[in-house]
Amino acid sequence: MDSTITDSSYSWTRLALTLLVGTVINAGMWAIIVIMPAVEAEFGGTRAMASLPYTATMIGFATGNYVIGRAVDRFGITLSLIIAAVVTALGFGLATFSTSLVMLSVAQLIVGFASAVGFGPLIADISHWFVRRRGIAVAVAASGNYLSGAIWPIVSAGLLENSGWRSVYFLMAAVTLAVVIPLAFALRRRVPEEAQAAANHASAINVQSVGLSPRALQYLLGAAGIGCCVAMSMPQVHIVALCVGLGFGPAVGAQMLSLMLLGGVASRIVSGLLADRLGGVRTLLIGSCLQCLALFLYLPAGGMVSLYLVSLVFGLSQGGIVPSYALIVREYMPAREAGARVGFVMMTTILGMALGGWLSGVIYDISGSYTLAFVNGIVWNGANIAIMLWLLSRSKPRTPVAVPA
Structure with a gap:
């Protein structure tokens, strides 16, 4: 039992x-x-x-x-x-x-x-x-x-x-x-209702410490989600096109994308273990900083081997970012609204991917290079880091207690 x-x-x-x-x-x-x-x-x-x-x-x-x-x-x-x-x-x-x-x-x-x-x-x-x-x-x-x-x-x-x-x-x-x-x-x-009640009590304490209403915090997380995913989309959406432009062919780009996704799975598992110790905000901040570093590494990478390595590093860096938003929602917002709140933040991350993929294409069309597109991603990533640092400075989340059966 x-x-x-x-x-x-x-x-x-x-x-x-x-x-x-x-x-x-x-x-x-x-x-x-x-x-x-x-x-x-x-x-x-x-x-x-x-x-x-x-x-x-x-x-x-x-x-x-x-x-x-x-x-x-x-x-x-x-x-x-x-x-x-x-x-x-x-x-x-x-x-x-x-x-x-x-x-x-x-x-x-x-x-x-x-x-x-x-x-x-x-x-x-x-x-x-x-x-x-x-x-x-x-x-x-x-x-x-x-x-x-x-x-x-x-x-x-x-x-x-x-x-x-x-x-x-x-x-x-x-x-x-x-x-x-x-x-x-x-x-x-x-x-059971008692489990939801315990989670609601803990989240109410957390959100009060931030000084924002749940709705305002939700919108703040949405803005952060757009920022990190505009940055995330640059390699994920355009890596195949980048490889074609460099003369490596689409098959190589597809392999790099697969490497990113597999690295992302590993990153999600490790980030989940880390989040159980550090909480969602700290885990997201770590992932966002690592993703920003990986984007910087793409700037000098121009050879096939270096792109394979950086793509793996990128996948291992960013996989845990999006799930961390769900953890933050659960730490700071009512349990009975988890579906809508998590769904809203996930929606903004996906819209960020769509926006970032489009922006990178526009920048490439204007400049004839993906260099400025990576720089654009770094700037958006910086905005995400700034939001997470602000949120971290305002509060220390408390975990809801387990409810006896």
Whole structure:
């Protein structure tokens, strides 16, 4: 018999199921990247036009984090997951009937919106079940997103080559329904009221020490999220293009991106362990400083070996940043609003990625080089560091106590 509700054997089992759900349903975010070359070949148009479905996916994913997060607060994760899985599958199915990039973009907007349940909302849900080990739990849950991006392209590569991208989407729709819906029922247990009450008490003390309302702190974290993710997007979005420009080819750039993602998974786990000792603000500040250092290292890197090394360093530096926002939300904001609050901050980080990817392209078009784009990322990263230093100087968060079963 577990002595507590939180950090119990059930909590760890639930975390394992959460990671599996996230790895499957987050495929909706990465699907369009997998099929983009085939889509461009089929529908034609410019590179910018072929990128519209990806942009629509990210808009949907950002919005879904907030909207579905609010739904989780009200209806629980089980119903939210079931509806999201069905809608994701319908989006995949609609995409297979696309006869134009516009129609595909609409389908991808739906896919991105519904599959967002596997990121912020799922992270918020698992955070209720841990206190002492909340950092590592959130980190593991957030890793489902990166694992999905690392696994799905490999799994679908053969089918894509032999049967086309529509077969890949049919497979993704079938797997989403077959895996996510049964697991959603396995997650139907709700956190008892006394556990939420203890967490609400601790967060109220923390936010009072900062001198901000929960809403104001949420917006401050949103601004910080935009800053760090504008910086983060430069290597993640443009590393392939950078390698092509240097004459290394797209395959080398894709390998560097995979190296970043795998490094990001490792970084998330280590950051989660660190957060259990230092708290979310300190952990985020460390990750942000390391990311800024990695961006500086990109400036002199021009050879293939140096770019591989710096890309690995970048991945190992930044992976724990985004999950740390969820920890800060739980440390400073009411538990009953975790889905909406975490979803909002996750939404701003995704919008930061979208903004940063666009800004880097504009800077490259103007300057003919990615050097100033990296400098732009460093400046935005500096703004994030400044916000975290201010928040750290204002308060010392207290951890909610575990509640007896």
